[in-house]
Amino acid sequence: xxxxxxxxxxxxxxxxxxxxxxxxxxxxxxxxxxxxxxxxxxxxxxxxxxxxxxxxxxxxxxxxxxxxxxxxxxxxxxxxxxxxxxxxxxxxxxxxxxxxxxxxxxxxxxxxxxxxxxxxxxxxxxxxxxxxxxxxxxxxxxxxxxxxxxxxxxxxxxxxxxxxxxxxxxxxxxxxxxxxxxxxxxxxxxxxxxxxxxxxxxxxxxxxxxxxxxxxxxxxxxxxxxxxxxxxxxxxxxxxxxxxxxxxxxxxxxxxxxxxxxxxxxxxxxxxxxxxxxxxxxxxxxxxxxxxxxxxxxxxxxxxxxxxxxxxxxxxxxxxxxxxxxxxxxxxxxxxxxxxxxxx
Ligand SMILES: [Zn+2]
Numbered sequence: 496x497x498x499x500x501x502x503x504x505x506x507x508x509x510x511x512x513x514x515x516x517x518x519x520x521x522x523x524x525x526x527x528x529x530x531x532x533x534x535x536x537x538x539x540x541x542x543x544x545x546x547x548x549x550x551x552x553x554x555x556x557x558x559x560x561x562x563x564x565x566x567x568x569x570x571x572x573x574x575x576x577x578x579x580x581x582x583x584x585x586x587x588x589x590x591x592x593x594x595x596x597x598x599x600x601x602x603x604x605x606x607x608x609x610x611x612x613x614x615x616x617x618x619x620x621x622x623x624x625x626x627x628x629x630x631x632x633x634x635x636x637x638x639x640x641x642x643x644x645x646x647x648x649x650x651x652x653x654x655x656x657x658x659x660x661x662x663x664x665x666x667x668x669x670x671x672x673x674x675x676x677x678x679x680x681x682x683x684x685x686x687x688x689x690x691x692x693x694x695x696x697x698x699x700x701x702x703x704x705x706x707x708x709x710x711x712x713x714x715x716x717x718x719x720x721x722x723x724x725x726x727x728x729x730x731x732x733x734x735x736x737x738x739x740x741x742x743x744x745x746x747x748x749x750x751x752x753x754x755x756x757x758x759x760x761x762x763x764x765x766x767x768x769x770x771x772x773x774x775x776x777x778x779x780x781x782x783x784x785x786x787x788x789x790x791x792x793x794x795x796x797x798x799x800x801x802x803x804x805x806x807x808x809x810x811x812x813x814x815x816x817x818x819x820x821x822x823x824x825x826x827x828x829x830x831x832x833x834x835x836x837x838x839x
Contacts, residue, residue: 496794499523502803503816504676508793511695512676522676526807529681529745536745543743547584550664554587561589563664566653567617568592569606571748571774572668574755576740577613580666588666590617591656593648593721595779596627601762602778612759620652626718632839633705633714638698639792641835642785646696647722654735658725663734669741671696687737689724748774749808768830770798770823783829790824798823 497506499520506514513521528534547562554562565580565588567573573590580586590610610617622630627644634643653665667687670679679685693701702719705711740746752774755761764773769786775797776782782797790796802816811819 499803501813502806503795503799503813503820504803505795505799508795509676511678520676521678522803523807525679525681534681536743539743543740544584546664546738547580547586551586553663557661559660559662560587561616561660561662562586563588563666564591564653564657564662565589565615565666566591566649567606567609568649568778569602569609570776570778571752571755571761573609574605574759574761575751576666576668577609577615578755578759579740579744581613581615588615589656589660589662590615591653592617592619593645593652594619594621595642595645595648596622596624597645597780599778599780601764602780605762605778608760608762618656620648620721622648622718622721626714628838629714629718633711634698634700635788637708637710638700639788640698641781641788642779643698643700644722645779646692647700647702650692650696651724652721654725654730654737655721655723657735658729658733661733663736665735665737667737667739669746670739681742684742685739687739692724747808748804749810768823768827769796770801771819772797772801775801781831781835784832784835787827787829787832795820796824 497514497518498504499506499514499522500518501523502520504512504520504522506512506520511521515521515524551562553559563580563586565573565576567577567590569592577588577590580588592606606617609615622644630644631641635641657663657665665687670685693699701724702716702722705714705719706716752761752763756763761774762777764777767773768783769790779785786797798820802811802819805811806813806816
C-alpha cells in the first residue's frame with residue numbers, strides 16, 4: 496500500500512484520489528493551490544456578492560419571501576454558511592434540513608441554536624424511525640453504508656423544496672470529498688450536480704433503484720418520498736443553481752469553528768472514540784460506528800481524513816498524524832455498535 500508522502504491518505508482505496516509522480520495526492524495538490532498567494536479571494540468575494548445581489552433582486556421581483564435556500568444539519572458548516580449569507584450579504588435564506596432520526600442531544604441543540612441565533616425559518620423533513628432503520632439496514636447489506644438515507648435526504652430534500660417553493664438559489668458549504676481528495680480545480684468553481692450527488696453521496700443508488708431491486712421486500716415509495724429528484728423540466732424551468740461557498744471564501748474549518756463557538760455559541764463534543772476532531776459531525780449519534788465501517792471497507796477511517804486536513808494546514812506533523820491514526824483507527828469495537836445492532 497502506497498501512502499501520500501505529505502498527508503496520510505492511502506492510494507487506490509477510494510475513487511477520486513490520485514497520486515502524482517512525486518507521490519503526493521490530489522487532495523494535497525488542490526489544497527496547495529488554494530493556499531497560493533495569487534488566488535484573488537477579493538475578486539471571488541466580489542463575484543459572490545454579484546450573484547447574491549442578482550438573486551435578491553429576482554426574489555423581490557417574484558415577491559418571494561426567501562432569497563435562497565441553505566441546506567443545514569445544524570453543524571459547523573451550517574452555522575458558517577448562515578453567518579456569511581445573513582450577516583455579510585443580508586440575505587433572507589430558508590434553512591432546509593433532513594432529519595435522519597439518529598440524532599445526538601448536542602446536534603439537536605445546535606440546530607435549535609442555528610434557527611434562534613440567525614432568526615431564520617427552518618423546514619425540516621423527518622423520516623420516521625421505523626423507515627430509517629429499514630433503509631439503514633437495506634443499504635448496509637447492499638453497499639455497506641448505513642447512512643445512505645442521511646446523504647440522500649440532505650442532497651435531495653432541499654432540491655425538492657427549491658422546486659416546490661420556487662427558490663432557484665441553493666448555497667452549499669464545501670464540496671465534501673471534492674475538497675479532501677482534490678477532485679476539482681478551484682478555478683472550475685464547481686456547482687452542485689445530480690450526478691455528483693448520486694455517484695459519490697448515494698453510492699450510485701437513486702430511490703427508483705431501491706424500489707426495483709429484487710432484494711427489496713418492504714421499502715415502499717412512501718419510505719423513499721424525500722429522496723426522489725425533481726424532473727429535468729422542473730429544474731430547468733426554475734433555473735436552479737447550487738453554488739459552494741468554499742469556492743469564494745478561504746475555507747479554514749478550525750478558524751471558522753472557533754469564531755462560531757465564540758460568536759454564536761456553537762457546541763462541540765467532549766470526546767469521541769474514532770477521531771480527535773470534536774467539532775465535525777457532532778449531530779450524528781452513530782458517527783463512531785459509521786467510521787468503524789469505513790475503516791473496515793476502505794482500510795482507513797475518519798481520523799485519516801482529519802489528520803490529512805491538519806497536516807495540510809501545518810497544524811500537525813505527518814509523524815503526529817500517523818500517531819493519531821494508530822491511536823484511533825485500530826480495530827476497536829465502537830461502544831454504540833450494539834445500540835445500532837439492537838435497533839435493526
Ligand atoms: Zn496527500
